Amino acid sequence: MIDPRPIALEGHGVRLEPLSGEHHDALAAAAEDGKLWELWFTSVPEPGKTQAYIAAALAGQEAGHMLPWAVREAASRAIVGCTRYHDILAESDRVEIGYTWYANRWQ
Numbered sequence: 001m002i003d004p005r006p007i008a009l010e011g012h013g014v015r016l017e018p019l020s021g022e023h024h025d026a027l028a029a030a031a032e033d034g035k036l037w038e039l040w041f042t043s044v045p046e047p048g049k050t051q052a053y054i055a056a057a058l059a060g061q062e063a064g065h066m067l068p069w070a071v072r073e074a075a076s077r078a079i080v081g082c083t084r085y086h087d088i089l090a091e092s093d094r095v096e097i098g099y100t101w102y103a104n105r106w107q
Contacts, residue, residue: 002093004067004085016069016083019057023070024050026079034104042101057084057099064088068099073106080106
């Protein structure tokens with residue numbers, strides 16, 4: 001049975017950092033680069049709602065069905081987006097990957 005826990009992952013020019021409140025300002029700026037909240041195919045926080053977005057992701061982590069990361073570009077050290085495991089079913093060794101989005105300039 002899998003036991004997903006927050007951990008930093010790094011490779012191929014990016015670093016996935018366990019999501020925290022410290023990522024708020026950088027994620028808000030990344031979402032505003034391209035008005036990403038208008039996209040229909042992913043979940044991106046609207047202006048003024050980044051704190052709630054982070055809180056919901058962390059609540060999902062606490063409940064055991066999500067594992068969110070902020071995505072940092074390694075060379076510039078800029079936070080460029082977000083991704084997460086979701087719909088985690090530990091007893092079935094299953095996770096889905098989604099809620100992934102990147103600032104327009106990094107797409």
